[in-house]
Amino acid sequence: MSKEKYEIIKFNASTYDKHFIRHFNENKNGEKIGEIHSIYSRTINFLDKKKSMYTIGSKNIDNSPFTLRIDSEDINFEDLNLKEGNLLFKVDNNLVIDNKVEINISPKSLLWNPALYGRKDLDKGIITNNIDYFNNLILSNGSYGGCKYFYLKNYLKEKNHKPTLIEKELARRIEILLDTLNYKVIDKDKINSLIGFGVGLTPSGDDFLTGFLSTFNIISTDYTTKIKEKLTDLIDINKISTTDVSKQMLLITLKGEAREYVLNFINSFLDGNKDRFLFSFKNLLNIGSSSGTDLAIGVVTAFNLSINNFNMEEWKL
Structure with missing residues (x-):
């Protein structure tokens, strides 16, 4: 995109979530x-005064x-002549970045409001069939370099x-983490050894944990709830050694939220709709170089673990 330096590049907001629009609305005009x-x-990505991270995409x-x-x-x-440290302001209904970019948030912009609720309507047969379907797909799809080998x-x-x-x-x-879960002893060091491990903007260990925990945020059984609560208690978000973007991803997951493609895949x-499954699988794999693959494997590993403990009504950690 070729623009003169003095010309403000203008966009319209297409969608936003509740956190983003709340932050925008809480600020005064010109602030x-x-x-x-x-x-x-x-x-x-930008940070507010509390160092919370927001994304414009x-x-x-x-x-x-x-x-x-x-x-x-x-x-x-990267072509917009913006730099790290540039400031963002609220000007009427516009988000202005360094007097170079203006994003209008109008009534036509839509609130993305995902249905976040625990699903108890679990059909073991459907889940097992989808695991088999995934196993066939992953052989020729997805990226190496992260969790695919595992x-x-x-x-x-x-x-x-x-x-x-x-x-x-x-x-x-990952094997050590799963072993600790199988033996009903969850070691904080074993969980934290995954965080920050791997290459990329979001290391593979973080992507795996995000997919893994996101699944337990959705499926609601006695077994999954206990694991989720214990894992959440043991991950100290303030002491995580990983990239800032990845830390934000894990923070969102610990809050029980997830990005659209992860939610759709889970x-x-x-469900028994193979077309929907394949569509969501392909969308997820398009994230990053190996991040989508690592997220997907975290999700499916959680389903495998849940299936193996499907009928456990009481499970003590």
Whole structure:
């Protein structure tokens, strides 16, 4: 996009979530609402005065907590001559970034309000069939470099892929975590060894835990509730050593929320519609280089664990 320096680039807000619009509305006209933390091709992240992170994204990313999406799909935010530390202001119904970018939030902008509730209508047969369907799909889909090796090794007994040292270590740490759950002893150090491990903006260990915990936020059984509560208690968000973006992702998960593609994939697992399952699976895999694959494997690992303990009415940690 070629623009003169003096010309303000204008967009309209397409969707936003409750956290983003609440923060925008709480600020007075002309007041600073944040400072740019990081800029990527499809997203801009900014921090408010409390250091909470918010995201402005292009229309071709999915909805997410603390996020506003603009009405343009072909925008590259890295081309807008913005820098880390640039300030964002509220000017009437507009979000203005460094007097270079203006985003209008109008009545036509839509509130993304996901249905977040625990589902107890669990059909073991449907879940088992979808696990089998996923197992067939993951063989030829998804990215290596993260959790895929762990899943192929432990659930499909595949040995054709030669793993890197990072893949081997990641698999070992996930296996230790699952072993502690199977023996009903959850070790804080074993959980935290996953956090921040791996490469990328959101390390693979964080993506796995996000998918894993997000599933337990949705499916509601005695077993899953106890695991979720214990895991949540043991993860100290303020002491996590990982990227700022990944910390925000985990914080959202611990609050019981998730991005749109993760929610859709989890809910499709509970239904018998194969087209919907495949659509949500492909959408999820499009996140990042390996993040979508790692998220998906976290989700399916949680379903595998739940199926193996499906009839447990009482489960003591």
